[in-house]
Amino acid sequence: MEIILAKRAGFCFGVKRATQMAFESAEKGGKTYSLGPIIHSPQVVNRLEALGVKVLRELDEISDGTIIIRSHGVTSEELEEALRKELDVVDATCPFVKKAQENVKSLSEAGYDVVVVGDADHPEVQGIVSYAKGKVYVVGSEDEAARLPRMKKIGIVAQTTQSFENLEHVVLECLRKGSEIHVFNTICDATAVRQQEATALARDVDCMIVIGGYNSANTKRLAELCADIQPRTYQIETAQEIDPAWFSEVNRVGVTAGASTPKWLIDEVIDRVREIDGAKIS
The missing domain is CATH 3.40.50.11270 (Rossmann fold)
Structure with a gap:
């Protein structure tokens, strides 16, 4: 393996x-x-x-x-x-989160109603929203954006761990809601690159392991994207959660990890998988 x-x-x-x-x-x-x-x-x-x-x-x-x-x-x-x-x-x-906060503040001060694309319950989004001085809305999807009221000027920022596709869909929907749109793409490059690498890997393996906290939005998103491509995708926090049955008739295992996952946890997971089948790493 x-x-x-x-x-x-x-x-x-x-x-x-x-x-x-x-x-x-x-x-x-x-x-x-x-x-x-x-x-x-x-x-x-x-x-x-x-x-x-x-x-x-x-x-x-x-x-x-x-x-x-x-x-x-x-x-x-x-x-x-x-x-x-x-x-x-x-x-x-994070400097990227700080930039999103500053963008919300500047948009609000310039008279824009602000739309934050993200998870309303996430602490990053709650922090970003607090910098708005006027109206602010949080939407997590295109469908939620469709329920927004009409606005004259709309300013849009994104939670740094959002997918570009979701931001794009929300922006397109907002074009139907206002006559002037100002968009800041505040998605972190590291998030986008991880998602691209993870999905490419998921297409090339028989099983995917995604390591990261269950309270981590970017890890959860990685797992969701991989599962859409490779149904045998498993999110774990530690090596102790690995089930040897996952690797039945598996020749290639893909491993990725969220942005909050330390290297020592990744190493422990790889060591555990290698123990199960004497696997080699590439």
């Missing part, structure tokens, strides 16, 4: 940067917190907690110390509250 690992599996630039900043903060000691999980990898969060980084749900829980802003960003109100409390703020917001 041959194992083929996608070239760009695992940490993207923003996640790698945030994780490095979090571990560096932990090493300094003192009261250190993160507002929400620093990235969507429970295993990385657990390692940080072992070093003393406590995950908070709200800033009301603390009055001093260091607060790490997660890679997905936080709302503008939360950031203002942290500064008002004079906390030591380590802003690990």
Whole structure:
């Protein structure tokens, strides 16, 4: 059985940067917190907690110390509250997410009603939305965009982990809703490249393994895209979840991972698959 690992599996630039900043903060000691999980990898969060980084749900829980802003960003109100409390703020917001926040703010100030393409329940989207000063709508699909009201000026940004196809479909629908459209393609290049590599790999293997947190939007999307092509697609967080039965009559296994998945988790999965069938990796 041959194992083929996608070239760009695992940490993207923003996640790698945030994780490095979090571990560096932990090493300094003192009261250190993160507002929400620093990235969507429970295993990385657990390692940080072992070093003393406590995950908070709200800033009301603390009055001093260091607060790490997660890679997905936080709302503008939360950031203002942290500064008002004079906390030591380590802003690990992904630069691409930060750009989406800035785009929403500038569109709103220019008089556009803002449409954010993404998952309304995702912390990244909740943070992005908070930078709008006027009307703002969150849509996850073309069908949801079809239910938007008529607007004179529409500004559009996307959650960084959205697929380009979904953004395109929403934009086309918005063309029917307004006379002036301003679109910022805020999809992260790393996300697009991972999706392209994953789908190409799924077409060439008998089984796909997608590694990443179940709370990770980009990992979930990778798994969905692969499953559309290769029905024998399995999303896992750790090597312990692998079922040897998955590899019955399988000659080639594809492996990819979400942007929040550390290399050590990928290595453990590959080692486990190799143990099952004495597989070789390429």
